[in-house]
Amino acid sequence: MPKVTIDGKEFEAQQGQTVIQVALENGIDIPHFCWHPALTVAGNCRMCLVDVEKIPKLSIACSTTVSEGMVVHTQNEKSLKGREDVMEFLLINHPLDCPICDEAGQCKLQDYAFSHSRGVSRFEEEKTHKDKRIPFGPNVLFDGERCISCSRCIRFGEEIADQPVLTFIQRGDHVTIEPYPGMELDNPVSMNVIDICPVGALTSRDFRFKARPWDMSFTETVCPHCARGCNIRTGVRDNQILRLEPRPNPNVNNYWMCDMGRLESYPSVNAETRISGAWARKTGTLEQITIEDAIKAIVNALKIYKTDEIIFIASPFATIEDNFIFLEVAKQVTKNIGYFSNYIGEDAKLLIRSDRTPNAYGLKLLGIKEFGKDFADELKTGKIKAIYALEDDFLSRNTLSLDKVEFFACHATNTSQTTERANVILPASSWAEKEGVIINFEGWAQKLKPAVATSHNVRNLDHMNQSRLDRFGSKFDRWAQHKKNDVYESWRLAEMVGTGIGIKSNHLYTEDVFETAAASVAGLKNLSYEKIGMMGHPVAGIEKEIKKSFYREVYQLNTLDYAEVVGPEIEIEL
Numbered sequence: 262m263p264k265v266t267i268d269g270k271e272f273e274a275q276q277g278q279t280v281i282q283v284a285l286e287n288g289i290d291i292p293h294f295c296w297h298p299a300l301t302v303a304g305n306c307r308m309c310l311v312d313v314e315k316i317p318k319l320s321i322a323c324s325t326t327v328s329e330g331m332v333v334h335t336q337n338e339k340s341l342k343g344r345e346d347v348m349e350f351l352l353i354n355h356p357l358d359c360p361i362c363d364e365a366g367q368c369k370l371q372d373y374a375f376s377h378s379r380g381v382s383r384f385e386e387e388k389t390h391k392d393k394r395i396p397f398g399p400n401v402l403f404d405g406e407r408c409i410s411c412s413r414c415i416r417f418g419e420e421i422a423d424q425p426v427l428t429f430i431q432r433g434d435h436v437t438i439e440p441y442p443g444m445e446l447d448n449p450v451s452m453n454v455i456d457i458c459p460v461g462a463l464t465s466r467d468f469r470f471k472a473r474p475w476d477m478s479f480t481e482t483v484c485p486h487c488a489r490g491c492n493i494r495t496g497v498r499d500n501q502i503l504r505l506e507p508r509p510n511p512n513v514n515n516y517w518m519c520d521m522g523r524l525e526s527y528p529s530v531n532a533e534t535r536i537s538g539a540w541a542r543k544t545g546t547l548e549q550i551t552i553e554d555a556i557k558a559i560v561n562a563l564k565i566y567k568t569d570e571i572i573f574i575a576s577p578f579a580t581i582e583d584n585f586i587f588l589e590v591a592k593q594v595t596k597n598i599g600y601f602s603n604y605i606g607e608d609a610k611l612l613i614r615s616d617r618t619p620n621a622y623g624l625k626l627l628g629i630k631e632f633g634k635d636f637a638d639e640l641k642t643g644k645i646k647a648i649y650a651l652e653d654d655f656l657s658r659n660t661l662s663l664d665k666v667e668f669f670a671c672h673a674t675n676t677s678q679t680t681e682r683a684n685v686i687l688p689a690s691s692w693a694e695k696e697g698v699i700i701n702f703e704g705w706a707q708k709l710k711p712a713v714a715t716s717h718n719v720r721n722l723d724h725m726n727q728s729r730l731d732r733f734g735s736k737f738d739r740w741a742q743h744k745k746n747d748v749y750e751s752w753r754l755a756e757m758v759g760t761g762i763g764i765k766s767n768h769l770y771t772e773d774v775f776e777t778a779a780a781s782v783a784g785l786k787n788l789s790y791e792k793i794g795m796m797g798h799p800v801a802g803i804e805k806e807i808k809k810s811f812y813r814e815v816y817q818l819n820t821l822d823y824a825e826v827v828g829p830e831i832e833i834e835l
Contacts, residue, residue: 262274262275262331263276263329263330263331264330264331265280265283265328265331265333266331266332266333267284267287267289267333267335268289268333268334268335268336269284270287272286272287272439273388274327277326277689278326278327279302279322279323279324279325279327280311280320280322280324280325280326280331280702281293281296281309281322281323282298282333282334282532284322285298286335286810289335291309291311291321291322291335291396292304292308292309292369292373292376292377293306293307293308293309293323293346294351294369294370294373294404294409294411294459294529295323295411295412295413295456295653296309296323297413297416297516297812298516298812299418299421299515300413300416300417300421300457301420301517302324303323303324303411303412303416304323304324304345305410305411305412306351306409306410306411306620306783306790307321307347307671308344308347308348308351308373308377309321309322309323309721310322310340310344310347310721311325311333311334311335311340312334312335312339312340313325313331313332313333313583314331314332314333314334315332319339319340319343319658320684322335322496324606325345330581332445337384337529337613338348340743341377341530343499344373344377344433345377345379346377346574346711347385348373348377348378348379349379349382349383349437350372350380351370351409352370352374352382352384352410353384353388353405354389354434354766354785355370355383355386355388355406355407355409355460355590356388356406356407356820358406358407358461359371361470362407362461363461363464363465363470363476364407364458364460364461364464364475365461365471366473366475367461367474367689367813368459368461369459369460369461369720369814370409370459371626372449372751377543380538381387382678386442387433387488388406388516389406389434390406391405391406391408391435391437391825392405392437393405393406395462397426397445397446397451397463397552397790398440398443398445398446398447398451398452399445399447400452400465400466400467400520400524401446401451401452401454401455401463401464401465401466402463402464402465402466402469403438403462403463404461404462404463405438405462407458407460408437408438408439408460409460409462409463410429410436410457412429412461413436413454413457413459414427414458414463415427415428415429415438415462416456417448417453417457418448418454419453420455421471421517422448422450422611423448423451423610423611424446424447424448424451424452425441426444426445426448427439427440427446428440428441428444428644430731435721442463442693448520449519449520449521449609449612449613450517450518450520450611450612450633451520452465452520452523452524452780453484453507453516453518454636456516457505457516459814461473464753465504467504467523467524470496471503471504472498472503474496474633475727475728475729476498476728476729477503478496478497478498478500478712478720478725478726478727478728478731478827479491479494479495479497479708479726480493480494480495480710480711480712480725480726481493481494481495481508481604481710482494482693482707482708482710482712483619483699483707484505484518484523484526484619484708485523485578485619485692485699485709486519486525486546486615486617486619487519487522487614487615487616487617487618487619487620488524488614488616488617488619488621488701488702489514489612489613489614489651489701490619490699490701490705490707491507491510491513491514491518491519491522491593491612491701491767491799492507492508492509492510492513492514492515492707492796492797493505493506493507493508493518493522494506494508494797495506495527495655495693495712497712497742498728498740499713499730499740499798500713500715500744501531501702501743502527502693502713503529504523505518505522505523505526505527505590506518506523506528509810509812510796510797510806510810511808511809511810511812511814512705512797512805513701513705513707513794514612515799516812516814517611517612518612519609519611519612519613520615521613521614522542527693527762528673529691530674530691530692530693530694530699530713532675534675534676534677534682534693535674535675535687535746535748536673536674536675536676536686536689536731536746536748537746537747537748538685538687538688538747539551539554539685539688539690540555540680540683540685540686540687541553541554541555541558541591541684541685542683542684542685545660545819546790547686549726552687552688552691555572555685555687556687556754556757556761557687558670558684558685558760559649559670559685559687559758559760560761560762562647562668562670563594563647563649563758563762564762565647565668566646566647566667566668566793567646568595568596569593569595569597569644570638570644570646570647571594571596571645571646571647571648571649572596572597572598572599572639572645572647572648572649573587573588573594573595573598573599573648573649573650573651574589574598574599574600574601574648574651574653574655575587575588575591575592575596575598575600575624575629575647575649575651575655576600576620576650576651576652576672577598577600577601577602577618577619577620577621577623577653578618578619578653578692579619579620579621579623579651579653579689579697579751580620580654580695580697580698580699580751580752580771581620581623581626581627581697581699581700581706581775581778582622582697582698582750582771582775582778582783583651583697583750583751583755584620584623584627584629584651584751584773585627585752585774585778586751586752586755586756586759586768586774587710587751587752587755588627588629588765589601589755589759589764590755590756590758590759590762590764591765592691593759593762593764594762597645598629599629599630599631599632599636599654600613600621600624600629600630600631600654601631601632601655602617602618602621602631602633603617603618603658604616604617605617608824609710616702617691618719619699620699621702622698622700622701622704623700626700626782626783626784626785626800627778627782631783636661637660637661637662638664638667639782640661640662640663641662641665643665645665645666645667645668646665646667646668646672647666647668647669648663648666648668648669649671649694650669650670650671650672650679650760651671651672651751651755652671652674652675652689652751653679653705654674654675654678654679654680655679655818656676656678656679656682657677657678657679658675663682665788668683668684669682669683669685670683670684670685670686670687670795671685671687671688672686672687672688672689672751672754672755673687673688673689674688674689674690674748676692685691687749687751687754688748688749688774689711689748689749689750689754690711690715690745690748690749690751691751692709692712692746693712693713693746694712694714694715694746694816695709695711695713695719695771696708696710696711696750696771696772697709697750697752697771697775698734698775698780698788698790698793700800702803703799703803704799704802704803704807705797705798705799705800705805706785706788706793706797706799706800706802707749707793707797707818708794708795708797709792709797711723712726715745715746715747715748716745716746716747716748717747717748717749736822750771750772752768752774756768767778772790775777775788775789775790776789779785780812783801784800784801785800785801786801787801788800788801796810796823
């Protein structure tokens, strides 16, 4: 394998690797616009210029293959001067849109203009004007003036989405991008072009003009839309989710996420239909009651009915921890426990699974089986008198009659067909309000992390990411008067019920529950929160190569804790 020296340090490279790949793997940042590790090399932005010894002119790092003994300089005067020239060229016709641009605050052009440009412009002529706010598809708008012609969106459509829709037209300073006649960007993963666009040329109709990145907190978590479990970042302001975007994980979703997961996963968290506080049905209508009274009602019902008259319904939408405690309670009451699957259509070529539940694999590890057709018959005959369900609107997708069920309690995040039938409703935290482990269809365990505060957690004390507004807002500031739902993690609710029927438990944190589960469930053996981390880990028995991710866009550093980037603060005596 060839050895290459970059900025005075020698590294061993894989045969066929380029300079930018070797640099990236070893923590050396080379600025770039058009290069992306999942796309073919275009080499048209020229931003990654480096000085390679024995080559008279500057070389572009994205297409220069390393060779034995190669010596590369990325920070010498010649390289820096080349990048300054490229930045001056790129900024000649770029509009001064930063104050109104959705990309402002996480724009590579802004970052590089600060760190790799002259700081002044010698261009005095009129800028070239192009079309703005052009719909490329149902979810993406294009601003031609901001485009720097990196071709990332074009290559993504051709190579990843298998929908070659976009192309360059015109030439010179009038070059722009258009869809082919009669076509539009409407594939199931179209919004990924927004993420990979290094400037603000491609924007989301859904997020457009909603917030500035520096006013949002970004939390690394997992998408609950299907069994893929794409790794995502959740953008929150005023305790409301405003957008979801993918984060790189080569073991799960690579660099992408689907449009459905991006647009359909978070509205329910913000919705007015959220269940807040406990509810019970009295004289035919739901009335709010204390959580203690709701727990008592469920405990009393579980004591009244016989073992074979009670059934517990677990949830593939809930975490391992939620289902584990729920299962422990069920074992003390009945042997009847199962779950309902949720399959829609077929698996897509990219990302989307027909299994629209995030944790069905986890339920199988816990030994919880899927309900068969005989369940509906048991309901009709009146054999089942009491049902206790966990976080699943199963009535909306199953033709079931609960007319002969005398008592029905459920954990729920939102009002639904299921809650309309319930006698007691316990308020459950949504996927964005709790910590916990879910396992995707390949057996890859991943961790949810709370992004939205509730009445029972505190953003700073519970180690939740905070934005500028979260840190410095007071009770007198309008932006700090956000709503918090009165909800609990489902395992805590189930444990309250378990305590009522005589089960002793001492779990303080969600991690404690997972440790208990890992000690008793074979598939979770040797797993821990530390091992799972934010990139996940295969469960026991799954032999899968664990790949590392080296790629991170420059602006994504803004989402890390400040101390992680620059180190701990240093006290200075004045």
